[in-house]
Amino acid sequence: MVQLTRRHLLTAFGAAAVTTVAGCGDGEESTEGLDGKRAGAMDGFKAGDQFKATEPITFSIMMLSNQGYPYKADWPFFAELTKRTNVTLESTAVPGSDYNQKRSVMVSAGDAPMIIPKTYHPDEEAFIASGAVIPVSDYIDLMPHYKEKVARWNLQPNLDGFKAQDGKYYLLPGLHENTWQDYSLGVRTDVMEKLGLSQPQTWDDLTTVLREMKKAHPDLYPLSDRWSTPPQPGANNLLNILATSYGTHAGWGYRPAHWDAAAGKFVFSGAMDEYRQILQYLNTLVTEKLIDPESFTQTDDIARQKFANGKSFVISANAQTLVNELRKDIAKIPGAKVSKLILPTGPAGATLPGESRLENGIMISKKALESKNFVAMMQFIDWLWYSDGGLMFSKWGIEGQTYSGKVDDGSFTLDPGVKWGGLNPDAPKDLQVDYGFFNGVFAYGGSTAMLNSQFSEEEKTFQAEMNKREIRPVDPPAPLNDVEREQVTLWASALKDHVNQQTLRFILGQRPLSEWDAYVKELEGKNSTQYMDIQNKAYERYKKEHG
Amino acid sequence: MVRPTRGYRVFQVVNGFVLAGVVVVTLFPFVNIVARSFSGEHEIRSGQVTLWPKGFNLTTYQNVMSDPLFWINYRNTVVYTVVATAISLVLTTCYAYVLSKHRLRGRALLVGVAVFTMFFNGGLIPNYVLVSSLELRNTLWAIVLPNAINVFNLLVMKAFFESLPTELEEAASVDGLGTYGILARIVLPLSKAVLATMLLFYAVQFWNSWFAGFLYMDRQELFPVTVYLRNLIAGATSGTDITASSETALQVAASIQAVTIVLTMLPIMLVYPFIQRYFVSGVMLGAVKG
Numbered sequence: 109m110v111q112l113t114r115r116h117l118l119t120a121f122g123a124a125a126v127t128t129v130a131g132c133g134d135g136e137e138s139t140e141g142l143d144g145k146r147a148g149a150m151d152g153f154k155a156g157d158q159f160k161a162t163e164p165i166t167f168s169i170m171m172l173s174n175q176g177y178p179y180k181a182d183w184p185f186f187a188e189l190t191k192r193t194n195v196t197l198e199s200t201a202v203p204g205s206d207y208n209q210k211r212s213v214m215v216s217a218g219d220a221p222m223i224i225p226k227t228y229h230p231d232e233e234a235f236i237a238s239g240a241v242i243p244v245s246d247y248i249d250l251m252p253h254y255k256e257k258v259a260r261w262n263l264q265p266n267l268d269g270f271k272a273q274d275g276k277y278y279l280l281p282g283l284h285e286n287t288w289q290d291y292s293l294g295v296r297t298d299v300m301e302k303l304g305l306s307q308p309q310t311w312d313d314l315t316t317v318l319r320e321m322k323k324a325h326p327d328l329y330p331l332s333d334r335w336s337t338p339p340q341p342g343a344n345n346l347l348n349i350l351a352t353s354y355g356t357h358a359g360w361g362y363r364p365a366h367w368d369a370a371a372g373k374f375v376f377s378g379a380m381d382e383y384r385q386i387l388q389y390l391n392t393l394v395t396e397k398l399i400d401p402e403s404f405t406q407t408d409d410i411a412r413q414k415f416a417n418g419k420s421f422v423i424s425a426n427a428q429t430l431v432n433e434l435r436k437d438i439a440k441i442p443g444a445k446v447s448k449l450i451l452p453t454g455p456a457g458a459t460l461p462g463e464s465r466l467e468n469g470i471m472i473s474k475k476a477l478e479s480k481n482f483v484a485m486m487q488f489i490d491w492l493w494y495s496d497g498g499l500m501f502s503k504w505g506i507e508g509q510t511y512s513g514k515v516d517d518g519s520f521t522l523d524p525g526v527k528w529g530g531l532n533p534d535a536p537k538d539l540q541v542d543y544g545f546f547n548g549v550f551a552y553g554g555s556t557a558m559l560n561s562q563f564s565e566e567e568k569t570f571q572a573e574m575n576k577r578e579i580r581p582v583d584p585p586a587p588l589n590d591v592e593r594e595q596v597t598l599w600a601s602a603l604k605d606h607v608n609q610q611t612l613r614f615i616l617g618q619r620p621l622s623e624w625d626a627y628v629k630e631l632e633g634k635n636s637t638q639y640m641d642i643q644n645k646a647y648e649r650y651k652k653e654h655g
Numbered sequence: 656m657v658r659p660t661r662g663y664r665v666f667q668v669v670n671g672f673v674l675a676g677v678v679v680v681t682l683f684p685f686v687n688i689v690a691r692s693f694s695g696e697h698e699i700r701s702g703q704v705t706l707w708p709k710g711f712n713l714t715t716y717q718n719v720m721s722d723p724l725f726w727i728n729y730r731n732t733v734v735y736t737v738v739a740t741a742i743s744l745v746l747t748t749c750y751a752y753v754l755s756k757h758r759l760r761g762r763a764l765l766v767g768v769a770v771f772t773m774f775f776n777g778g779l780i781p782n783y784v785l786v787s788s789l790e791l792r793n794t795l796w797a798i799v800l801p802n803a804i805n806v807f808n809l810l811v812m813k814a815f816f817e818s819l820p821t822e823l824e825e826a827a828s829v830d831g832l833g834t835y836g837i838l839a840r841i842v843l844p845l846s847k848a849v850l851a852t853m854l855l856f857y858a859v860q861f862w863n864s865w866f867a868g869f870l871y872m873d874r875q876e877l878f879p880v881t882v883y884l885r886n887l888i889a890g891a892t893s894g895t896d897i898t899a900s901s902e903t904a905l906q907v908a909a910s911i912q913a914v915t916i917v918l919t920m921l922p923i924m925l926v927y928p929f930i931q932r933y934f935v936s937g938v939m940l941g942a943v944k945g
Contacts, residue, residue: 203886413702
């Protein structure tokens, strides 16, 4: 009996091993020449051309289904797309809540659709080693619109940051002409007016505003923040925009390595003096009871409740939450008004980081490269995601039907029968739900004029102000190899945990900032120095190998 | 009649209070979500709704119920649950009955096979590849087959069958019943309690499950309603990412979430009262007897 059981175990292990091996993709090399892959492609496809496949073709695509506008196969978007390009999209619908997991399973199982959109750098790195996704940088010659925009908007340095150690990148990101700073703080302007306060220019001005609010309403915390979902330290937007103004990385935008241009090397963000200054700033707000200490732990719902009940006057916001959440929340407080604060400046001056000019993007599965329609597919992607015509189509739909006018001269208007965001709220049809346009899978990036077309007058004013800021240069590429990446990943999570924990303790005053040096020592004890050594070595190596 | 001692009566009172506390704690979320589902969005957002609806309205119900996708997914859940529960019940009963027979040769191996899967499995991707290469994806079978036998349920059932007196089966056998006759005409009628319990366990399990549907279904009209619900709730909170464009950071209205939760949990809650009387005798009772 015992033997039988053992034999059974062996069989089971064997079976499991076979299954696992079958699960790993075959390590075949991709062929370079594109002959035989041009079926349906256009000859001499160039920037400004409308792509139309020479024969009807079908591409498979992974389709994120947004909870706000669930995917529908019969959206006019798809029908019109086929009419214009001769391409039919065959969608694998994936609920947005767990998109990344399904993507990961499908790609790892070698079962992914040809086009895999909605991927945020550096998520694509996980799939490089297996060869499941192709180095798209090898094929950008097939994509005239993409190349033209990269050159015109000077995005090559940003793209360099996406490169793996082989000097290639594996993700086709969305391209923005300008940095789009959407997030800021929403402020009850009626309270400010009543107290005779003017718009704060710097973070120190903001402290003054909060102090005045506190003086007039001593029983409440003027600032009670949201977006504190773990595992980050909490108040992730507030920390992030502060880091933007101080020139480091914190909150949502936390990254271990910060490029110190003056020193010509990477330094550890969490140990920078700028980081300490942020903590100092927030600690002051906590000590003077200007910020609700619960800001760092409470749920969004609670934070919104406080704002809605007039128990706080300042909360993190972006253009959408301002209109769709905050304004609705305070609707029942007589005379209450809220608007987005022009992002206050700090020691980094009137600048913005340049990284956000690249959006989420598209991975191409290896299967696509084997298709005879590969060239046509790249041309199709180029047109739909990167040409002005394609972007206009995926964003606003069909001229004369869902919109009229042009975005470049500002004559653009949405058809009165169609609603989107805050526009035409009483229209019978919804641009996203009923038509399938302005879908996050297709419509992102583009020129500033294109972006402005979606803004209200109020938001345009905000953006005009933001666009005056100078864009800081992006970090130089310093791609790690697999061994290095594994090594730093081990260190990075321990370091991040410690930074997050101590960030919160310093801010809340549980640990005095006089212990900053001890804290930096603790980070060194967790290999922050070795981490940066590896990062800097990778930087030097890449510079030598790829210029 | 024996008079209860003073200590016992104190215990009864304390027990009553403790259990009443447990009932309150258990019921509160249900009552709260039902109250929310009938409330106005603003009232929920400003935290006024606890046990009673504020700003009473039925428009959210109308809105959710007018979404055809919700009903398609709802129907899927019903179909998946019914088929999967039926299959699971048959397979588990057969397997457990076989395992309960001590005279069966290779019984330890068969138990081993089942128990092995409790602790080890191929992992997510191999499972996906397997289901995929059997071409079960986008079919009902991808959901009902891979988890047809729950080993815990199997062992509970096996213990129950073992507790039945063997004399009964011997008598039936003497009277001329074969193996299947004994199972169908003697054992199963005596096992209503455990069958009802298994029915409930499986039905609840399949009703609540979302992962298999999410993983193996590529088209929206094939998803169970739990995936619909999850996208509505989890999708709304995980969208707050700095790189995500702000439209995805928007939360779905709290009232819509509440209505969907209520509609989804209602049918499965209604199953309990019908099966409850079998619970009174208790499934584990069989497990310890004999």
